[in-house]
Each structure stands twice: as structure tokens, then as C-alpha cells.
Amino acid sequence: xxxxxxxxxxxxxxxxxxxxxxxxxxxxxxxxxxxxxxxxxxxxxxxxxxxxxxxxxxxxxxxxxxxxxxxxxxxxxxxxxxxxxxxxxxxxxxxxxxxxxxxxxxxxxxxxxxxxxxxxxxxxxxxxxxxxxxxxxxxxxxxxxxxxxxxxxxxxxxxxxxxxxxxxxxxxxxxxxxxxxxxxxxxxxxxxxxxxxxxxxxxxxxxxxxxxxxxxxxxxxxxxxxxxxxxxxxxxxxxxxxxxxxxxxxxxxxxxxxxxxxxxxxxxxxxxxxxxxxxxxx
Ligand SMILES: C[S@@+](CC[C@H](N)C(=O)[O-])C[C@H]1O[C@@H](n2cnc3c(N)ncnc32)[C@H](O)[C@@H]1O
Numbered sequence: 012x013x014x015x016x017x018x019x020x021x022x023x024x025x026x027x028x029x030x031x032x033x034x035x036x037x038x039x040x041x042x043x044x045x046x047x048x049x050x051x052x053x054x055x056x057x058x059x060x061x062x063x064x065x066x067x068x069x070x071x072x073x074x075x076x077x078x079x080x081x082x083x084x085x086x087x088x089x090x091x092x093x094x095x096x097x098x099x100x101x102x103x104x105x106x107x108x109x110x111x112x113x114x115x116x117x118x119x120x121x122x123x124x125x126x127x128x129x130x131x132x133x134x135x136x137x138x139x140x141x142x143x144x145x146x147x148x149x150x151x152x153x154x155x156x157x158x159x160x161x162x163x164x165x166x167x168x169x170x171x172x173x174x175x176x177x178x179x180x181x182x183x184x185x186x187x188x189x190x191x192x193x194x195x196x197x198x199x200x201x202x203x204x205x206x207x208x209x210x211x212x213x214x215x216x217x218x219x220x221x222x223x224x225x226x227x228x229x230x231x232x233x234x235x236x237x238x239x240x241x242x243x244x245x246x247x248x249x250x251x252x253x254x255x256x257x258x259x260x261x262x263x264x265x266x267x268x269x270x271x272x273x274x275x276x277x278x279x280x281x282x283x284x285x286x287x288x289x290x291x292x293x
Contacts, residue, residue, distance in 0.1 A: 015252065017271035017288060019117040021278075024092035027113070029062065029279040031055025036062050036277075039101055039109065040092040045069040045082075046107050048283065056279035070107040079103040091172065094119065097144045098172040100165065110139045110165060114273055114285040115205070118242055119145040121290070122201060125240065126151040130200035133192070133234060135185040136210070140166030140178070142203050147175045151200070156181040156188050158211060184216070186223060189230045198236040208247035221249040228262050235293045244273070246286035255287050267292045 021027055026038040030051040037044050043066045055062070063069075067086035068079050079088075089102045094116070101109045122142055126132055128150030134143045135156050143155040143166060155178050157163055163180050170178055181188055185206065204227060209219050220227075228243065235241050245255060252272055259268050273285040 015270075015272045016274050017117065018274050018276055018282075019114050019285070020275070021113060022094060022116065024094065025111075025113045025116075027275050027277040027283065028065070029055050029057045029277050030281045030283045032059060034059075034062075035283065036066065037113075039111075040090060042067050042086060042090055042101075044109065047072045047077075050284045051281075053281065056277070056281055068103060070103075072107070076105045077107060078105070094141070095123075095145075096148060096173070097141070097169070099139065099141060099169050100172065102165075111141060112138070112205075114275055115141060115244070117273070117288070118142055118203060118205075118244070121240075121242065122146050122203070123149055126200060131198070133189075133199045133202045135189065135202065135204045135231065136206045137166065137203075138162055138205070140169050142205075143178050144169055144173050144175060146201070147178050148173070152179070153177075154179045154181060154199075156183060156185050158182065158184050184214075186227055186230060189227070189234060193230055193233045197234060198239070199234050200236055200239045201242065202231050202234050202240075203242045204231050205244040208245075208249065219249070220245065220247045221254075224250060224258065225262075228258060232262060232291070232293075235291075237293055239293050241289075241291045241293070243289040243291075244286055245289075250287075252287050255289055259289060259291070263291045 024040045028036040031054050035048040045066045067083045071077050099111050122145045126149040130151040132146035132151045132153045137155040137157045143153050146153045206220050268291040270289045273288045275283050
């Protein structure tokens with residue numbers, strides 16, 4: 012087994028059942044979905060015929076968006092699943108996402124193990140807030156930054172459903188916010204950064220990860236307290252494992268870092284790649 016691979020796992024309410032033929036079959040609580048997956052370039056273990064008997068919804072890609080096709084008459088478009096003490100609302104979005112990135116579980120466990128009420132946590136590109144909820148549940152002061160207001164609203168719903176309070180919400184461009192925090196000399200025990208391959212700033216400015224990664228890494232690193240951690244996930248085909256390794260050697264040669272490819276094994280035994288994970292200890 013390559014040292015490069017880190018396997019993240021499902022849990023009671025999430026299961027990667029199978030993958031292949033450019034698609035993945037997943038269970039979210041009681042709801043089963045079929046979604047496109049470019050990394051599933053191999054043959055599925057279970058025949059598609061059986062997939063379509065098992066699934067409730069299929070996402071049909073149309074250009075950069077698409078639509079959800081019901082495969083069973085009565086399945087809900089919105090439902091809730093749990094993870095440890097937390098509750099997440101899931102909903103069928105027009106971008107094949109449902110409101111949670113299950114492969115992030117490895118970071119949720121890391122955050123739970125390393126944060127306490129004396130600590131501060133910064134979640135950049137924070138989406139619906141799974142990691143923010145885990146951090147808040149550990150008692151840490153938690154800042155949640157996303158450039159899209161609807162994502163903050165969704166994260167607030169997850170905080171309420173999980174009976175948590177006092178997450179600090181910031182609607183802003185992650186890099187701009189990080190630079191202001193750098194000026195304020197604010198420090199955090201953990202800074203988590205999970206940028207998309209390309210993004211849109213709070214004022215609609217488009218950006219590409221490979222053009223911003225240097226600034227993002229150096230600025231985010233300046234916000235980590237001694238003994239703290241910077242955690243970075245990347246999915247961009249333009250930013251390979253070796254690119255990240257080179258960047259880690261440039262920016263973090265004085266620190267210890269752990270760089271892994273993130274994989275998940277399906278119940279059927281297929282292995283699916285989910286990008287890269289870099290954790291740096293300061
Ligand atoms: C891949 S998702 C992050 C998923 C998150 N880590 C999770 O597991 O819940 C990327 C998020 O980045 C946000 N985003 C995109 N461009 C941004 C920017 N320039 N500044 C802040 N957030 C941005 C998107 O709105 C989206 O919510």
C-alpha cells in the first residue's frame with residue numbers, strides 16, 4: 012500500500028456503496044443517490060441494473076450544472092443525517108452536491124481530537140459547516156468563512172439543528188479575510204482550508220486555486236499559533252500531489268508536515284480517490 016494513501020471511512024449515516032463507470036453509489040441515512048464521479052474510471056463491482064433498483068435519486072449532469080432525476084416515487088428532496096452528536100441537513104442542489112463532503116470525516120475526527128474550549132478554530136471555504144460544528148462542539152471559539160451567503164444560512168441551520176451556539180459567521184473572500192486576520196495578528200490552534208478548484212469571491216471575482224495557492228498557504232500559515240495545525244484539502248487537477256509536496260517543501264521546510272492522497276473504500280471494495288490532504292504542525 013503506497014504510503015501516500017490515507018483512507019477515510021463512512022459511518023452509520025453515510026456509506027460509499029460502490030463506484031465505477033464514471034459514477035458513485037452512496038447512502039445518506041435512508042436515501043441512496045447516484046452521482047457522476049470522474050475519479051471512478053474503473054468498472055463498478057455491482058451491476059448498474061442493481062444500482063438503479065437500489066437508488067432513490069440520480070444526478071444527471073448538464074454542462075457545469077444538471078438535474079436530479081427521481082428513481083423512486085416518494086423519496087424526499089431534503090432530509091437530515093447525523094454524525095456523532097451533530098445533525099446535518101441534506102438537500103439536492105443543482106451542482107450534484109447535497110450539503111456534505113463525507114471524505115472530510117478524517118478532518119472532523121482530527122479537529123475533535125485536537126481542539127478544546129481554550130482554543131480558536133478558523134474554517135476557510137467552510138461551506139455548510141460540518142467542521143465548524145465539530146470544532147464548536149469541542150468548545151473552541153469558531154470562525155466560519157464562506158463567500159456565499161446561502162452557505163452561511165445552511166450552516167446556521169445545521170448549528171441550530173445540532174443545538175450549538177455562537178459560531179462566528181463571516182461572508183467574505185477567504186484570502187481577503189485571512190490577510191486582515193494576519194494584520195490583526197490573530198492566531199488559531201487549527202486553520203482548515205478546503206478551497207474548490209476554482210471559486211468566486213464575495214464580490215463575484217473569479218479565481219483559480221493554482222493561481223492563489225501560494226498566497227493562501229503563506230497567509231493561512233501566518234495565522235497558526237505555535238503547536239497548532241494548518242490543514243489543507245485540494246481537489247484541483249491543476250494542483251497535483253507533487254505540486255503540493257513542492258509547495259510544502261518551500262513554505263514548511265522548518266515544520267513537520269504530512270501529505271497524503273485521500274481515498275475511500277466502498278463497501279463493495281472499490282477504492283475512490285478524493286484529492287490531497289496536507290497537514291502541517293507548527
Ligand atoms: C468544497 S466546498 C468546501 C467544503 C467544506 N470543506 C466542507 O467539507 O464542508 C468550497 C466552499 O468554498 C466557497 N468559496 C468559493 N470561493 C470562495 C472564496 N473566494 N472565499 C470564500 N469561500 C469561497 C464555496 O461557496 C463553497 O462553500
